[in-house]
Amino acid sequence: MTWISLLTCSFIVLLSTKSVLSYYVLIDAHDEECFFEKLTSGTKLLVTYEVIEGGFLDIDVKITGPDQKEIYRGDRESSGKTTFSAHMDGIYKLCFSNRMSTMTPKMVMFEMDVGDSPKLDMASGKTSDNVTLHHNKLEELVAELSASLSNIKHEQEFMEVRERIHRASK
Template sequence: MPRHEALVLLLCLLGLWLCPQVRGYFASVDAHVEECFFDRVSSGMKMSLTFEVVEGGFLDIDVKIIGPDDRVIYSGDRESNGKYTFAAHMDGEFRYCFSNQMSSMTPKVVMFNMDVGDAPKDRIEGDEQSQLEGMVSELSQGLTVVKHEQEYMEVRERIHRMINDNTNSRVVWWAVFEAFLLVAMTFGQIYYLKRFFEVRRVI
């Protein structure tokens, strides 16, 4: 029994140690502005960018991921959301930029996560500790992906709820306006007919 408890404790510690770095942010990108963020990583490290435009205009933005050698790793125009995963091809500072250059006056609010995992390690075949570390690392990364998917779905649900509330509000106000217009036209017609018959009677 103590050996089983020690194994569970070891798995928990390895999970915490091998857990990838997770950075989640909200950024406001003004019109005609490009905002860039940086991560310094080692070659072979797995990186994953997930983003969602949560507010502003048509909910679209230009995205770029650029390596330390100024090579464009990923580029997307007018995207509302997305996910891109890659392995660092060299040591150095990677930057990911959100550009709102195409917007004339509307700022955009972007929610994004940048996951930075560990570089792959050479494993010795038959080494139980290495295999255990590998399984814990994969489990940790899988849990991180699930967490980010849940956050992504929450943001999507909030955006759609805001759109629905906005649409419902417009429908209600339009119905009120139509009712007011109908009442005004009714009173207008009554007044016009009353005046018409009054004029006929005078003549």
């Protein structure tokens, strides 16, 4: 592989990586905190979370769609990961509830990683069944590599948090 093609591939990888922010939120006893994300139909959303401090390190989690349909529910979980595709356009809600706790606040670390919106066929305005008509093989491989790197980054961050928790509990 020549230096120019290697440099070009590296540049494309850098451009295709997306920013995923980690959030830390303190949820008081008997309280609930909700976060919102506007999605278009077919867009994937990856949610990862971990209770990093407080009580039994457990939290209730619920994700609902714009139609108030429950997409995901987890009761008294210390960590979790879920991925779903938006079933309709609108605002999706992620809530962490500490209502079961009598006095202990919980610190929760979480990420919401929004995937790319489905590609539209410019002529018809509809989602294309054959995305490869619009993209060359290199772009597909770069997108796959970018998604894999993003997943590795998520896993490393959560492993660091778990290690910190286990060191603190010794």
